[in-house]
Amino acid sequence: MRRTTALRTALPAFLLLGTWATASTQPATAAGSPAPSTEVPASASLLSAMQHDFGLTKSQAEARLAAEKTATAVERKAKRAAGSSYGGSWFDADSGKLTVAVTRGADTDAVRATGATVRLVKHSARQLDAAKARIDALSAPTGVSNWYVDTKANKVVVDVVTAHRNDNDVRTFLARARKAGPVTVQQTTKTPRTLAAGTVGGDPYYTGNVRCSIGFSVYGGFVSAGHCDQHTGAVYGWDNSYIGSFQGSSFPDNDYSWVNVGSGWWTVPVVLGWGTVSDQLVRGSAEAPVGASICRSGSTSHWHCGTVLAKNETVNYSQGAVHEMTKTNVCAEPGDSGGSFISGDQAQGVTSGGWGDCASGGETWYQPINEILNRYGLTLHTA
Template sequence: MKRRRLTHAVLATLLLLGGLATAGTIPAAATGPTSPTGSTPPTGSTSLATSAKPASDGLLAAMQRDLGLTRHQAEARVAAERAAAVLDPKVRRTAGEAYAGSWFDAARGRLTVALTPDASTATRRAIRAAGAEIRTAAHTARELDAAKARIDRLSAPSGVSGWHVDPVAGTVVVDIVREDRSDNDVRRFVSRARETGPVTVRTVSAAPRTFAAGTVGGDPYYTGNVRCSIGFSVYGGFVTAGHCGSPGAGVSGWDGSYIGTFQGSSFPDNDYAWVSVGSGWWTVPVVLGWGTVPDQLVRGSAVAPVGSSVCRSGSTSHWHCGTVLATNETVNYSQGAVHQLTKTSVCAEPGDSGGSFITGDQAQGVTSGGWGNCTSGGETWFQPVNEILGRYGLTLHTYTG
């Protein structure tokens, strides 16, 4: 308890030095539906605000540790990923019907765009001029998304862990648990999936699970005997994972005091929720570093392309980094399928559910589930934060200094 109180005291000092008039603990007490200036903020947040230092020293150090980079390489990668995140929606519009997917190529430090052979010379020239690499693909993104949507309508057995569109491979990838690959139900599912379009089958070592946990003292918030982690502050509360609580459920904080109430929650199908806060708690645009790295300010929620680095903060395993592996993946948990998740190579453990995924200073999503742990490694999925903001009409609390 003393450790947590010290952490919160240091955070408050950090935010005051940063010029926030309402600095405090995270998630802290509700500021209400208006911004600090008193005006009503717009719904959602997708800005990519310019800052002299988009990544803290600690975040860069975590990228060095988890991604095997030098300090210079980590700084260069953050800058390149920011540029790719800005460029990605522009080249999608330019590509039009010929668009077949895009991803960040870490080796080249550039966005790569897949186009079908019928893309015009003018389209290719415009995309190259914008700074992106081009690859040729057999199937459009729309065709691959349609195939995935058809698979979404199938009933998946437990031996199928999930499926997603892989823009690099140009197919829909279906993941099956290695020990269940000979199961008759799995074989039938794979056979039906192949009928929907271009499908590649891969094996994974374990089935995904959510990362909620039983009560452990000194962690961010509790709902009954479940412990989860806070995702991101929004005006009036914070967002987190849907499997952590149902609408109307009360939430207590790290010190046992009442924080607020789940106002909305969806799981399965989705895995998101938001909690209103009050009773002396207020919100700040910060992701906790847990003493591993300095706390990270949040400046927006621009989506990081596949291949980008991403880091996660959670109340059990604290701070870890990895890479975005896939977007719009359907994950087949034991409780039911959850759609539109983002797959990463970041590890997580029970109690990390709901916690923050961030690239540089841009919020990405809240931890849903995965397989493995932070000793042997694994993979973790998150629910994109912009979808949560749009669903509930929330505004991300961002730092604009």
Template sequence: MRRTRLAHAALAALLVLGGLSAAGTFPASATGSTTEPATSARSAEPAADGIVTAMQRDLGLTRTQAVARLAAEKAAATLAPEARRTAGAAYAGSWFDAPSGRLTVALTQEAPAAARRAIERSGAAVRTAEHSARQLDAAKARIDRLTAPPGVGGWHVDPKAGTVVVEVVRGKRADNDVQRFLSLARRTGPVTVEASAAPRTLAAGTVGGDPYYTGNVRCSIGFSVYGGFVTAGHCGQPGAGVSGWDHSYIGTFQGSSFPDNDYAWVSVGSGWWTVPVVLGWGTVSDQLVRGSAVAPVGSSVCRSGSTSHWHCGTVLALDETVNYSQGAVHQLTKTNACAEPGDSGGSFITGDQAQGVTSGGWGNCSSGGETWFQPINEILGRYGLTLHTY
């Protein structure tokens, strides 16, 4: 690995910003990371200065707004799993509302009054919903068992709308196979249909940059784990050798899954080592990783990749099924941060919390687009890995 870059990452003081904790009656708890609680002293600072700079550029925020949003998102990420446990069967989803800076929790009409009051006292806004999260998740699971034609881009639960959103590729709505799929999907529960672009993975042929290579494919490192790093599954098969930015040997794909999932991990050796750093590419400072608390829908998220480098956006949906040409991939998170070929496998991070590795998307960083990432905690759990944190 590039020694000068690592020295910079390891020694940089990295200006950090004070955070706010969630108010209310819920106890602090970890929200996804098995290695470090999200509310620990080491993760109290929401982000390094570079994250704030990137959010200013990509989300149109002032510095003050970016700092305040990161603090509010951190509080919401801590509050969300506690709100779900408090609501029980009446839970209908939650999301971060950027204008108010608060977590919004949807509850069915059957929610106990005590649970509603407890969630409101915690600082969250409460909305009434017709369908519970359990009902919506069940409807999506039934759609997951269908075979989607190429004209269907994907589907996910939208807690704000209280439905499962099925995305149809623009110009394909009248296709007979699409119509049959939509007819079957509507039988599973509440479904709405939206137009979208066709999703694709973001691997690329061998070009210059700061990537890793397997064969003639260039992808991007996601996050360091003890013993290696995680990345996208479509970038390589188990046993495939991996070389680094300088074409020296790094290690080997130890596990990989694509489609159905889009994750993999690569062992590291031959003089390479792991560090809890996401590269800023000179656009922002290199970022330290302190945990993997899941960011709710509506939160900001930034992405690092070997082609388009640093870009930020917003989490649009969790647990989306994406219908690539190679087959459906499940449990992806949807964002409007842009990406381009070669960014596959790269890092998604909110504040200092790892979120996932780039899977695919549509569009580019000139005209905009949407992307999906495979959540980091699922990858860690699947392979029994431990995230390398600072």
């Protein structure tokens, strides 16, 4: 599956590493850029994948992508219109509309004028984020899985592993968390793990004794997950040839890294479709709203799609907490770490970890791409 299209002839697999003289226009910056309004929402193969994963007809898939693109633009305008009363927002696939939560005192007419549906809530996004930040400052035991702001519930949700719900350290953590603000506790049987793997065949990059997946090409290299950095320096491609070395990484607290590219390797603005869909061009990094469709490419489980479930979530791995992650119901497996999350043709983030697998399903978190670009002053390579 490494060379299934003309674009990928003689190129390393997974995420293509190459620069195409005819494929680059203006680069996308860390601030992100929306897809040009003249672009077709998606390729025929991507629409086919959405039909399979979401149970949609072709016209329904096209309509959903168009509605999500509109919602992404509406979200920015509605947030400005709501001001300090902004309580979060989410996309509803059934109605095709973006819902924006606001507190009392908001100019609801101005928010509706952007095209959003309005819901009145008690707590602003700023208040919820502040409560979550206070929880982030606590030391979480392993019996606490993750926590995040649930904009629909207008609360901070803390997930606790059922088997540990009565542990003294868990009870102590929850008592402190409830003092931070509006908190609700849920139980889960799943424990998040990172998705690196030992060295195996496939379409990976290797570092130390770990196999991970390339995220997105940036000018001068590529971005991936921080936990993939084994601090051995050198990074090798699918053919075991030298690519470059880690130039920066952070894990835990964050989960991102970037690798410089040289020694005959180069970068292209492409995400590998693994034969499920055609390889996808990357045209920007406009952030998709909660509820939007999203797809992931990784060197183990290849191409899978799902939905954005939550943003700014803190995930408590055994190695420590990682902040500001986005949760999806897209499956992933060991070796997929660092791989690409993409919505339409817009880069979203790099795979961090999750629970479950692609046989039984699960949830996966990613570190948002714009945070990584801003952190290291990188520029996304776009078509």
